[in-house]
Amino acid sequence: MIKMERINKIYRPQSNPVHALQEVSLHIEGGDFVAVMGPSGSGKSTLMNVLGCLDTPSSGTYWLGGIEVSSMNSDQLASIRNRKIGFVFQNYNLLPRMTALRNVELPMLYAGVENKKRQARALDCIEQVGMLDRIHHRPAELSGGQCQRIAIARALVNSPDIILADEPTGNLDSASSLEIMHIFQSLHRNNTTIILVTHEAEIAAFARRVLHFRDGRLTADEILSPQHLKKTPLPKGGEDI
Numbered sequence: 001m002i003k004m005e006r007i008n009k010i011y012r013p014q015s016n017p018v019h020a021l022q023e024v025s026l027h028i029e030g031g032d033f034v035a036v037m038g039p040s041g042s043g044k045s046t047l048m049n050v051l052g053c054l055d056t057p058s059s060g061t062y063w064l065g066g067i068e069v070s071s072m073n074s075d076q077l078a079s080i081r082n083r084k085i086g087f088v089f090q091n092y093n094l095l096p097r098m099t100a101l102r103n104v105e106l107p108m109l110y111a112g113v114e115n116k117k118r119q120a121r122a123l124d125c126i127e128q129v130g131m132l133d134r135i136h137h138r139p140a141e142l143s144g145g146q147c148q149r150i151a152i153a154r155a156l157v158n159s160p161d162i163i164l165a166d167e168p169t170g171n172l173d174s175a176s177s178l179e180i181m182h183i184f185q186s187l188h189r190n191n192t193t194i195i196l197v198t199h200e201a202e203i204a205a206f207a208r209r210v211l212h213f214r215d216g217r218l219t220a221d222e223i224l225s226p227q228h229l230k231k232t233p234l235p236k237g238g239e240d241i
């Protein structure tokens with residue numbers, strides 16, 4: 001699904017270059033659940049931007065679903081991004097004037113999906129995150145955890161192969177964080193590939209594999225043992241555990 005070979009990303013190469021990613025090689029199978037950890041400034045968001053085709057590497061090769069994307073132009077990258085990738089961000093990135101339903105419909109509006117089909121698909125995704133009772137609320141009328149659930153529904157509408165989530169629980173209390181992680185866990189069970197940045201070990205424990213970054217380098221690649229996974233809380237219909 002994902003293969004990177006000796007990826008480097010250098011910001012501002014002319015003056016004060018920052019080596020945000022250094023010689024990163026990695027392979028992620030379809031359907032895996034991967035957490036990315038590391039100190040602030042270690043290159044996690046830069047990695048997510050490259051993985052999500054929001055940015056191109058300075059050197060190295062990146063294959064996504066068998067296609068080499070590292071040398072594509074921005075139009076080609078946008079097309080790959082829209083078809084294959086769903087993004088979830090720490091601050092939700094919902095449009096404040098729009099209802100939850102309209103926010104979820106938005107990616108399909110851009111893709112030219114017809115009205116009825118659009119709404120049906122949006123409602124389907126909103127149901128998956130348990131938010132059907134809040135579809136006419138605006139973001140300011142929702143809790144942080146509810147906003148994040150709507151943002152996940154929005155990420156799902158184009159049936160992405162991969163969900164990229166950069167600190168999706170960073171602004172949430174622990175109960176809401178667990179609810180969000182249960183949603184990711186159920187998406188993982190449905191075979192969606194999930195790559196998630198977190199600072200918290202308890203959040204990373206939901207993943208199957210943890211990549212550790214330091215100074216732009218991949219320093220450890222950890223497979224969580226089945227024993228460890230057994231300790232992972234299982235979904236309980238969204239209630240606190």
Ligand SMILES: Nc1ncnc2c1ncn2[C@@H]1O[C@H](COP(=O)(O)OP(=O)(O)OP(=O)(O)O)[C@@H](O)[C@H]1O
Pocket residue numbers: 011012018019020038039040041042043044045046047
């Ligand atoms: N657009 C940019 N231009 C120049 N330097 C950048 C840019 N974006 C990031 N950097 C630098 O690249 C390095 C890696 O940044 P990145 O945002 O990937 O870190 P991070 O691991 O996500 O950190 P955090 O945990 O704080 O979010 C940092 O030193 C940062 O200052």
Ligand SMILES: [Mg+2]
Pocket residue numbers: 044045046166
């Ligand atoms: Mg970051």
